[in-house]
Amino acid sequence: MNQKVAMVTGSNSGFGLLTTVELAKNGFRVVATMRDTAKKEDLLRSASSLQVEDRIFIQELDVTSALSLESFKEFLTSLDRIDVLVNNAGFAQGGFLEEVRMDEFRQQFETNVFGVIGVSQLILPYMRRQGSGKIINIGSISGRIGFPGLSPYVSSKHALAGLSESLRLEVKPFGIDVHLIEAGSYQTNIWSTGKKITERSLQSESPYHAQMKKLNAHLVESGAQYGDPRNVSSLVAAIANGRKRRFKYAIGKGTGVTILVKSLLPWKTIERIILHTLR
Numbered sequence: 316m317n318q319k320v321a322m323v324t325g326s327n328s329g330f331g332l333l334t335t336v337e338l339a340k341n342g343f344r345v346v347a348t349m350r351d352t353a354k355k356e357d358l359l360r361s362a363s364s365l366q367v368e369d370r371i372f373i374q375e376l377d378v379t380s381a382l383s384l385e386s387f388k389e390f391l392t393s394l395d396r397i398d399v400l401v402n403n404a405g406f407a408q409g410g411f412l413e414e415v416r417m418d419e420f421r422q423q424f425e426t427n428v429f430g431v432i433g434v435s436q437l438i439l440p441y442m443r444r445q446g447s448g449k450i451i452n453i454g455s456i457s458g459r460i461g462f463p464g465l466s467p468y469v470s471s472k473h474a475l476a477g478l479s480e481s482l483r484l485e486v487k488p489f490g491i492d493v494h495l496i497e498a499g500s501y502q503t504n505i506w507s508t509g510k511k512i513t514e515r516s517l518q519s520e521s522p523y524h525a526q527m528k529k530l531n532a533h534l535v536e537s538g539a540q541y542g543d544p545r546n547v548s549s550l551v552a553a554i555a556n557g558r559k560r561r562f563k564y565a566i567g568k569g570t571g572v573t574i575l576v577k578s579l580l581p582w583k584t585i586e587r588i589i590l591h592t593l594r
Contacts, residue, residue: 322346325404327354333548339367341552348376378404378430397441399555402431403453408467410513411523427471446490452479454495456570464530499567501544529593542567
């Protein structure tokens with residue numbers, strides 16, 4: 316029972332699936348949470364291929380639901396320890412601000428920000444009592460710089476970055492470390508379906524339609540250059556094992572350049588570069 320325990324939200328696909336398996340490979344018992352446990356098959360298949368399925372325990376959790384969080388709170392009492400929390404659950408909502416419905420903005424923040432808060436509030440008492448723990452938030456380079464047509468997603472990731480900074484300062488005295496991974500573009504399914512772009516911006520009569528077409532084309536053209544998401548799951552495992560100790564990790568093609576540009580260039584130059592990209 317001295318085996319360390321990790322918890323990963325949004326474990327059924329993308330970074331969450333890969334991180335769950337990677338942590339299991341590294342000897343953790345992993346509580347893999349997902350909103351719909353019927354979507355567990357890809358995770359189980361991947362875990363089985365590496366013979367780590369016996370270290371993975373699937374639990375239902377919708378990070379946006381108070382009832383689901385309350386039910387999960389009861390499950391947590393069965394654990395003897397919680398060493399690592401990976402706040403991964405999230406999605407990307409696109410669209411131009413004028414056309415994004417308020418409920419779509421709220422849904423974006425409910426998952427990407429308030430979901431992180433809700434789960435962290437459940438886990439922190441356990442880590443405080445232990446006097447140790449790691450919370451790893453999966454952020455984005457979009458939390459550093461804006462981009463047209465992605466205002467819901469970008470603003471949620473900016474919020475997550477600020478939240479992570481404050482939380483790290485709050486819990487450091489209790490022996491708990493908070494880490495923020497600022498991921499670039501990777502080969503996951505976060506932008507794979509048009510339903511994540513507000514419908515009004517996709518309609519031909521939208522004043523932003525031409526810009527949205529260019530944005531979609533840019534995302535498609537950039538797809539071939541996206542990185543291998545296993546690099547992110549390997550980084551999470553390194554942080555979980557204490558091999559990486561910094562607060563923030565920008566990872567992925569172009570992330571370092573983006574941060575450097577944002578810190579050195581005046582906004583009018585950054586603006587010109589971004590708008591030129593979508594011509």
